[in-house]
Structure formats: structure tokens, C-alpha cells
Amino acid sequence: MRRMTIRDIAQAVGTSPATVSKVLTGRGDSLISDTTRQKIRDTARELGYSPNLAARALVTGRTHCIALWAETLADFHAMVANVLLDVLRPSRYEMVITDVVKHPDWHAYFQRNAPWPVDGIIALDSPHSVESYLASGAGRNAPVVSAGAYFWPETDHVGVDLGSGIREAAFHLAEQGCVRIAHLTCQHGMRPGDSRRLAYEAAMRDLEREPELLVTEQSSREDARLLIHDLVRRGDLPDGLLCFNDEVAIGAYRGLREMGVRIPEDVALTGCDGIADTAYFDQPITTIVQPVDELCHAAWQCLQRRLDEPDCPLQSRMLKGSLTVRGSSLRREVHGP
Amino acid sequence: MRRMTIRDIAQAVGTSPATVSKVLTGRGDSLISDTTRQKIRDTARELGYSPNLAARALVTGRTHCIALWAETLADFHAMVANVLLDVLRPSRYEMVITDVVKHPDWHAYFQRNAPWPVDGIIALDSPHSVESYLASGAGRNAPVVSAGAYFWPETDHVGVDLGSGIREAAFHLAEQGCVRIAHLTCQHGMRPGDSRRLAYEAAMRDLEREPELLVTEQSSREDARLLIHDLVRRGDLPDGLLCFNDEVAIGAYRGLREMGVRIPEDVALTGCDGIADTAYFDQPITTIVQPVDELCHAAWQCLQRRLDEPDCPLQSRMLKGSLTVRGSSLRREVHGP
DNA sequence: ATGTACTAGGGAAACGTTTACTGTCTATCG
DNA sequence: CGATAGACAGTAAACGTTTCCCTAGTACAT
Numbered sequence: 001m002r003r004m005t006i007r008d009i010a011q012a013v014g015t016s017p018a019t020v021s022k023v024l025t026g027r028g029d030s031l032i033s034d035t036t037r038q039k040i041r042d043t044a045r046e047l048g049y050s051p052n053l054a055a056r057a058l059v060t061g062r063t064h065c066i067a068l069w070a071e072t073l074a075d076f077h078a079m080v081a082n083v084l085l086d087v088l089r090p091s092r093y094e095m096v097i098t099d100v101v102k103h104p105d106w107h108a109y110f111q112r113n114a115p116w117p118v119d120g121i122i123a124l125d126s127p128h129s130v131e132s133y134l135a136s137g138a139g140r141n142a143p144v145v146s147a148g149a150y151f152w153p154e155t156d157h158v159g160v161d162l163g164s165g166i167r168e169a170a171f172h173l174a175e176q177g178c179v180r181i182a183h184l185t186c187q188h189g190m191r192p193g194d195s196r197r198l199a200y201e202a203a204m205r206d207l208e209r210e211p212e213l214l215v216t217e218q219s220s221r222e223d224a225r226l227l228i229h230d231l232v233r234r235g236d237l238p239d240g241l242l243c244f245n246d247e248v249a250i251g252a253y254r255g256l257r258e259m260g261v262r263i264p265e266d267v268a269l270t271g272c273d274g275i276a277d278t279a280y281f282d283q284p285i286t287t288i289v290q291p292v293d294e295l296c297h298a299a300w301q302c303l304q305r306r307l308d309e310p311d312c313p314l315q316s317r318m319l320k321g322s323l324t325v326r327g328s329s330l331r332r333e334v335h336g337p
Numbered sequence: 338m339r340r341m342t343i344r345d346i347a348q349a350v351g352t353s354p355a356t357v358s359k360v361l362t363g364r365g366d367s368l369i370s371d372t373t374r375q376k377i378r379d380t381a382r383e384l385g386y387s388p389n390l391a392a393r394a395l396v397t398g399r400t401h402c403i404a405l406w407a408e409t410l411a412d413f414h415a416m417v418a419n420v421l422l423d424v425l426r427p428s429r430y431e432m433v434i435t436d437v438v439k440h441p442d443w444h445a446y447f448q449r450n451a452p453w454p455v456d457g458i459i460a461l462d463s464p465h466s467v468e469s470y471l472a473s474g475a476g477r478n479a480p481v482v483s484a485g486a487y488f489w490p491e492t493d494h495v496g497v498d499l500g501s502g503i504r505e506a507a508f509h510l511a512e513q514g515c516v517r518i519a520h521l522t523c524q525h526g527m528r529p530g531d532s533r534r535l536a537y538e539a540a541m542r543d544l545e546r547e548p549e550l551l552v553t554e555q556s557s558r559e560d561a562r563l564l565i566h567d568l569v570r571r572g573d574l575p576d577g578l579l580c581f582n583d584e585v586a587i588g589a590y591r592g593l594r595e596m597g598v599r600i601p602e603d604v605a606l607t608g609c610d611g612i613a614d615t616a617y618f619d620q621p622i623t624t625i626v627q628p629v630d631e632l633c634h635a636a637w638q639c640l641q642r643r644l645d646e647p648d649c650p651l652q653s654r655m656l657k658g659s660l661t662v663r664g665s666s667l668r669r670e671v672h673g674p
Numbered sequence: 675a676t677g678t679a680c681t682a683g684g685g686a687a688a689c690g691t692t693t694a695c696t697g698t699c700t701a702t703c704g
Numbered sequence: 705c706g707a708t709a710g711a712c713a714g715t716a717a718a719c720g721t722t723t724c725c726c727t728a729g730t731a732c733a734t
Contacts, residue, residue, distance in 0.1 A: 003478060005690055016714045021692060028693095031712065048474055053454045054394035055690035058719050063391070065433070073422060078415035085410060085436040096402070096433045099422040117390045137385060141340060221617060254617040277614040280558060280591040342720060353684045358722055365723095370682060392720035395689050 004049040012043045020044075024051070062119055066303065067096045067142075069123040069130075075247055076273040076290065080124055080147075083296040091300075093119075100129040118142050120303045125149060125192050143306045145315075147299045149192040156306055156315040158298040162272060163199035165288035165321040169242055169270045170203035172286075172323065176268050176331045178240030182212040184227075184252060185244045186219035193219065196244045196272065212238060219244070221251035228255030239267055240329075246271035246278050249285055253328065268329040272321070284326035291319045341386040349380045357381075361388070394454065403640065404433045404455040404479075406463045412584055413610040413627065417461055417484075420633040428637075430456075437466040455479050457640045462486060462529050480643045482652075484636045486529040493643055493652040495635040499609060500536035502625035502658040506579055506607045507540035509623075509660065513605050513668045515577025519549040521564075521589060522581045523556035530556065533581045533609065549575060556581070558588035565592030576604055583608035583615050586622055590665065605666040609658070621663035628656045 006024070010017045015036060022028035023040040043049075057063045068084060070077045081097060088095055096118060123130045125148035133139060134154055144155045151157035173181045183200040186193035197213070204211040214231070216223040224243070228251075231237050243249035249271030256267055263269055263283045271278055274289030302315045343361070347354045352373060359365030360377040380386075394400045405421060407414045418434060425432055433455060460467045462485035470476060471491055481492045488494035510518045520537040523530035534550070541548040551568070553560040561580070565588075568574050580586035586608030593604055600606055600620045608615055611626030639652045 006692095007690080017691080018693075018715080019713060021690095022713090025692080028713095033712065036712085050475070052395070052690050054391045054400070055719090056692075057391035058389070058395050058690080058721085059692045061719080073410075073415055073419040078410055078419070081418075081434070082410040082415070085434070089436060089438075094433060094435060096431060097418070097422070098431060099426060101426075138387070221613060225617075250614060250617045257619050276558060277587060280562075280587045281617075282594055282619040343722095344720080354721080355685075355723080356683060358720095359683090362722080365683095368682065373682080389720050392689090393722075395691085395720080396722045398689080 003052075004047045005052070006049075008047060009040060009043050009049055012047065013039050015040070057117065063117050064092050065094045065096055065118045067098050067118040067121045069098050069100045069121055069126045071099075071101050071126055073097065073099075075275050076245070077124060079275060079292050080296060083292050084122070084300070087296045087300050091304075100126045120145070120307055122147055122299050122303060127191055130155070143303070143310070145299050145303045145306070147295060149195045151316070156302045157317070158295055158302060159316075159318045160290050160295060160321055161318055162196060162288055162290070162321045163202075165323050166196055166199040166242070166272065167203040167206075168323045169272075169286070169288060169329075170200060170207060172325065173240040173242060173268055173270065173329060174207055174209075176240070176264070176329060178238075178268050180212060180238035181207075181209065181240035181242060182214050182238035183242050183244065184214045184216065184224060184248050186216060186248075188215070190219070193244050200242060200244075214241075216248055216251075219248055221247050221254070224248035224251030225255035225258070228252050229259060232256075232259040232261060237261065237267060241267055241269045243269065243271045246273045246275045246285070246287055249287065249328075250277065250281075253281060253283075253285060263328050264331050268331060270323075270329050274321075274324065279326065281328070283328045286326045286329035287324055288321040289324050290321050294319050340389070341384045342389070343386075345384060346377060346380050346386055349384065350376050352377070399456055400454050401429050402431045402433055402455045404435050404458045406435050406437045406458055406460040406466055408436075408438050408463055410434065410436075412612050413582070414461060416612060416629050417633060420629050421459070421637070424633045424637050428641075437463045457482070457644055459484055459636050459640060464528055467492070480640070480647070482636050482640045482643070484632060486532045488653070491651075493639045494654070495632060495639060496653075496655045497627050497632060497658055498655055499533060499625055499627070499658045500539075502660050503533055503536040503579070503609065504540040504543075505660040506609075506623070506625060506666075507537060507544060509662060510577040510579060510605055510607065510666060511544055511546075513577070513601070513666060515575075515605050517549060517575035518544075518546065518577035518579060519551050519575035520579050520581065521551045521553065521561060521585050523553060523585075525552070527556070530581050537579060537581075551578075553585055553588075556585055558584050558591070561585035561588030562592035562595070565589050566596060569593075569596040569598060574598065574604060578604055578606050580606065580608045583610045583612045583622070583624055586624065586665075587614065587618075590618060590620075590622060600665050601668050605668060607660075607666050611658075611661065616663065618665070620665045623663045623666035624661055625658040626661050627658050631656050 006017045006020045009020045019032060020040050023032055023037050068081055073081060084095060120142050121144045123144050123146045127150040130144055130146055134152060146155050147158045151159060170181060183197060185197050201211045214227060216227055241252055243252055249269060253269060256263055261267055269285060271285050271287040274287050278285040278287050298317050305312055343354045343357045346357045356369060357377050360369055360374050361381060405418055410418060421432060457479050458481045460481050460483045464487040467481055467483055471489060483492050484495045488496060507518060520534060522534050538548045551564060553564055578589055580589055586606060590606060593600055598604055606622060608622050608624040611624050615622040615624050635654050642649055
């Protein structure tokens with residue numbers, strides 16, 4: 001059984017494809033009589049018609065599909081993807097998730113193979129791809145909104161300033177009496193670890209302390225756990241551990257507990273991003289919570305506006321992560337006002 | 338600046354669109370001379386050509402895009418999505434994630450508006466949508482592989498049998514000396530909680546014990562936490578808690594610890610699914626680990642075969658979840674062989 | 675010379691829509 | 705009665721590919 005087309009409906013109703021199209025898209029509503037409109041709608045339903053979106057996209061140049069670019073879909077990124085699905089729900093848009101590590105040479109990629117044709121892109125912390133994309137000139141076809149720590153002068157941007165949160169966390173650890181506040185980070189050159197490291201280093205300068213970097217290879221839970229084991233064995237453990245994200249904070253947490261180190265008495269611990277599980281540990285983990293809801297809403301709002309008015313002025317919004325102090329870093333009772 | 342088309346290349350090279358198409362798709366490789374081929378390739382690169390995928394899809398009827406259907410993207414589902422991205426990486430396919438709660442009435446939805454045109458669908462525990470989809474007849478256009486606990490006689494299926502794992506967990510809790518083994522589940526009628534509950538109930542029959550169901554409204558961490566609070570306050574706490582998934586296990590864990598209940602001494606706890614964080618708690622949480630890698634590989638293999646040979650025999654594979662015993666349920670030292 | 679086979683490439687239809695333009699009919703007005 | 709306007713619907717071109725089928729040319733065998 002062939003798939004139904006607009007023609008089949010036209011034939012069944014005894015009208016022309018144009019009329020069917022007008023009715024089904026609602027584009028010429030006032031130009032079609034009520035009776036014809038009803039007949040067409042009914043027949044479409046009966047025949048089980050569903051439009052061929054490729055054909056529609058071909059002629060309209062719009063797909064009603066946007067892409068989320070991310071380098072992975074774990075933890076924080078999964079949270080964003082999930083919220084974004086919620087945000088898009090009332091809209092007519094669907095979301096393609098594109099794994100941007102897929103294509104090692106983005107520049108070449110964009111020159112040769114188009115990515116899936118979307119009307120617009122929300123790029124979550126994927127600076128390499130965005131750069132190549134913009135360089136390829138494809139940005140005119142499908143605009144990019146960059147979300148996260150990185151942005152470019154040519155694109156709309158919704159950012160989250162974690163710098164101030166990290167600074168706050170560093171001061172918080174100092175206030176809790178930590179003497180050696182180390183930063184558990186990812187490999188240099190990996191984003192978004194770099195900007196967080198810079199914020200840490202700046203905070204340490206202001207605290208007039210020596211920065212101390214601990215680097216995990218893969219920035220995974222497991223890496224962090226083993227790194228901590230090493231540190232404890234060498235007897236070289238700092239007493240304050242500011243982790244660049246929650247995954248490594250969780251790994252560090254486990255590593256410390258396995259070695260019998262007390263949290264926060266021996267080591268005070270903080271993470272970053274605000275993934276759900278941090279709040280459920282025996283010592284809930286202090287973290288810098290990203291405003292995911294706001295981020296997603298703002299990004300989609302931005303993109304929508306840009307799609308409606310391609311030439312509207314550049315949009316930029318900066319949100320703030322907020323330090324949420326929990327047991328893992330709280331040595332003294334906080335006295336209420 | 339207009340977007341380049343195959344025509345522009347043809348004109349620049351002094352050949353016909355047909356030839357360009359043959360070269361660029363590699364479809365008529367032996368039919369085109371090397372010099373022409375090179376010229377076309379070079380020109381395409383220079384002009385920054387990228388094919389219009391809508392047009393291609395229109396004529397070929399293929400989009401090289403598959404959909405992942407899921408009701409949410411959190412926790413276990415996010416793991417699957419993430420692994421699936423890895424699995425698809427070497428392929429030419431992209432993945433659309435469709436939020437299947439988006440459309441309350443799927444039957445009507447499939448009759449009226451096509452979902453984004455994909456070549457195939459991997460449906461992760463989303464039985465309602467699959468049912469309507471199949472009923473609408475659209476299954477002939479884009480085949481479904483159902484992944485997870487549910488399946489239909491008309492679709493390929495990669496399942497994970499968690500029943501035996503849950504049975505194992507129940508027996509394990511009994512063996513650990515639990516007297517009252519309760520099941521923390523979701524609302525009746527919600528999937529995939531139902532099948533897990535059935536497995537629990539069957540296990541309890543075999544253990545000759547009374548089943549005891551604790552129901553969370555939203556099956557969220559927070560719900561489970563509060564439910565435990567209530568239970569402790571009422572002094573009505575079982576000493577074995579078999580949770581239907583890891584989220585509620587984590588919530589229960591926190592609830593218990595907040596109330597000063599010891600794990601596993603006072604309450605032994607098990608989860609299900611194997612999400613990463615379970616291993617990082619002070620008492621790592623015993624869970625039934627789903628073979629996510631295998632699941633994703635198998636599902637994609639299935640779908641690929643079905644796309645290549647639409648009429649190949651029905652495929653079905655059953656994987657097994659494996660009970661991973663950790664501290665949260667281990668009261669006695671296990672003696673090695 | 676003629677026939678055959680192979681190579682390189684072109685012509686044009688088709689895919690299923692949308693939409694700008696063009697008609698036809700009826701009703702109303704002068 | 706003729707002209708004009710408005711309501712409704714149809715015609716056909718376009719969107720950018722792919723692909724079936726055909727042609728022209730060359731080489732070789734008969």
C-alpha cells in the first residue's frame with residue numbers, strides 16, 4: 001500500500017491538490033468554503049494521510065527541527081537535553097541531538113556533508129564545532145545560539161557565569177578553615193574546564209594563596225577516585241577540594257570515603273553544575289548549581305526570535321550559577337540571622 | 338548569497354547535473370572519467386557546496402536519520418541515549434530524540450502530523466506510542482525496534498529480562514536475613530514498573546512471603562525520600578527494600594540516612610538499572626545492571642538489518658540484567674570459594 | 675564496410691509539496 | 705443590462721535531487 005499524498009485526497013474529494021494543501025496547512029483558511037474544508041479534513045483522516053515532510057521542507061526551506069549540539073549526553077548535558085525537550089514540547093519543533101565529537105574535522109565536514117537540515121542550532125559547550133560551522137558560512141542557513149561558557153561575536157549567546165560561583169566556593173572553603181585549597185580539573189585545553197580553572201586561579205590570587213591543580217585524565221568519576229587514592233597513599237592530600245564538575249566531585253567523594261577520610265572534617269569538597277545525585281549522598285555535596293531551566297528557556301527564546309527575524313540585533317544573556325552549600329563543605333554550623 | 342546547488346557545480350565544470358550527482362554520491366563511479374570526477378569534487382569543495390538533504394530525502398525516500406523514542410531523558414534513558422550516540426558514530430546515521438510524552442493522543446497524532454521523517458525507530462520503553470504508531474500503519478514506512486521490557490508481535494525486539502535479576506535480588510535480601518522485604522514501585526499502570534512489580538510478586542510467592550508494595554507518586558528521588566521519612570515516623574519500616582529503579586533507591590537511601598537508619602544493618606537496599614552514581618555512595622547501592630552497551634548494539638544491529646532487508650524474519654533478542662551486589666544490601670561478609 | 679560492445683555523459687521525469695497567479699461564477703451596483 | 709467586485713478554486717512552476725534511459729563516440733571484431 002502506497003503512502004497517501006495530497007493528490008489522493010484531492011482526487012477523492014474532487015478538488016485540486018492546491019486546495020488540499022491550503023486546507024491542511026491552514027494557510028488559505030478564508031479562501032476555502034466550509035464544506036470543502038470539512039470534506040478535505042475528513043478524507044485526509046480516513047485515508048490516513050500524513051504529509052511528506054521532506055517535500056514540505058524542500059519547498060518551504062524549513063524543517064521545524066532544531067539541533068542540540070553537545071559533546072556527550074551524560075550528567076549535566078543530559079539534564080539540559082531533558083529540560084530542552086520540555087521546553088520544546090509546546091512548540092511545533094522537534095529536536096535532533098547531534099554528537100559533535102562524531103566528526104573530527106568539522107571544517108571539512110561542513111564543506112562536504114551537510115548536517116541534518118535543521119532550522120537552527122543550540123550549541124552546548126561545543127566551541128570547536130561552532131567555530132568550523134561559522135567559518136564554513138553555513139551559519140546563514142541555520143543560526144546558532146551558543147549556550148554555556150563560550151561564545152562568539154557573531155552568534156546569539158546565553159551564558160552561565162560560573163566564575164563568580166567558583167570564586168564564592170573558594171572563599172567559602174577558606175572561611176571553613178581550609179588551608180590547602182586544591183582544584184580538581186580536567187586536562188588543559190579541554191572545555192569547559194579551562195574557564196573554571198581560570199576562575200579558581202583568580203580566586204586564589206585574591207585569597208593570596210598558592211593555586212594547586214590536580215588533573216584527571218578523562219575527568220570521569222573513576223579517574224577522580226583513583227587520583228584521590230594516590231594522593232592519600234602519598235600523604236599529600238589538601239584539606240579543601242574544589243572540583244571543576246560534579247562527576248569528579250562524586251568520584252573524589254567516593255575515593256576519600258574509601259580511604260577513610262572524613263568529609264568535611266578532613267577534606268571539604270565542592271562540585272559544580274548541580275546534577276541531581278549530589279544532594280543524596282551521606283554528606284550532600286556542595287555544588288554550584290547551573291540554572292538549567294532558565295538556560296534552556298532563554299536559549300530557545302533566543303533561537304525562536306532569530307528564526308522569526310533573521311536580522312534582529314545580536315542577543316546575549318548572562319545567567320549566574322549559584323553556590324549551594326551542603327554538608328560536604330560545611331564544618332561549622334551556620335548561625336541563622 | 339544563495340546556497341550552492343548541484344546545478345551550480347555542473348555549470349562551473351561544464352557538465353550536467355546528472356553527472357555531478359553521480360560523482361558526489363559515488364553511485365556511478367565507474368561510469369565517469371577520472372578527470373571529470375576530480376574536477377567536480379574540487380569545484381564542489383571550492384564552492385562550499387553541501388547537498389540539500391530534504392531534496393535527497395524526497396527522491397530517495399531515505400533520510401539516514403533514526404529516532405530514539407523515550408518518555409524522558411533522565412538517568413537510565415540518558416545512558417542509553419548516550420551509548421546509542423556512540424554506537425551510531427561510525428555509521429552515516431544521525432539520531433533524533435523524540436519526546437514521546439509530547440503528544441497525548443498518539444493515534445490522532447500519527448494520523449495527522451507525521452513525526453520527523455526517519456528511516457527507523459528505536460523505541461525505548463514507550464509502549465503507548467508504539468501501539469498507536471503500529472495501529473496507524475506507519476510502521477511500514479519506518480520500522481520500529483522496541484528496546485526494553487515491552488514488545489509486540491509485529492516488531493523486532495531487544496529485551497532486557499530484569500525479572501530474573503529482581504528474583505535474584507529478592508532471594509539475596511532473604512538470604513541476608515531480611516524479614517520484611519518490601520517493593521518500592523511506581524504508580525500502577527506506569528511502565529516499566531509493572532513488569533518489575535510482577536517479578537517481585539512472583540519471587541515473594543516462591544519465598545512464601547507476603548508481598549508489600551510501597552508506591553511513589555512520581556517515582557522520583559524526592560518522592561522516595563519523603564515516603565521513607567513517613568515510614569520511619571510511623572515506625573513501619575521494612576528491613577529489606579527492593580526498589581524498582583535506581584532513582585527511587587537513591588531517594589530512599591537518602592531518606593533512610595537522614596532518619597538515622599543504618600544501611601544495610603537496619604534496612605538492606607537494592608535498586609535497578611545500574612546508573613553510574615549508585616556505585617559512589619558511602620554504602621554503594623546494590624543494583625541490577627542493565628547491559629546498556631549490548632542493548633544499544635543489538636538494537637542498532639536489528640534496525641540496520643531491517644532497513645537493509647525490510648522482509649527479513651522477525652528478530653528478537655533477550656538480554657539479561659545482572660545483580661551486582663554492593664554494600665547497601667550486604668550484611669555478612671561473603672566468603673570466597 | 676558493417677556490426678557489436680563498451681565508455682562517458684546528458685535529458686528529462688519524478689519525488690510531494692507550496693504558492694503566485696489566473697480564472698470562473700455569483701451577486702451587487704449603477 | 706453591463707460592469708465590477710468578491711468568493712472560491714484551479715493551473716502550473718518551483719524547490720534540489722536522483723535515476724532511468726538514451727546518445728555519441730570509440731574500438732574492435734567480422
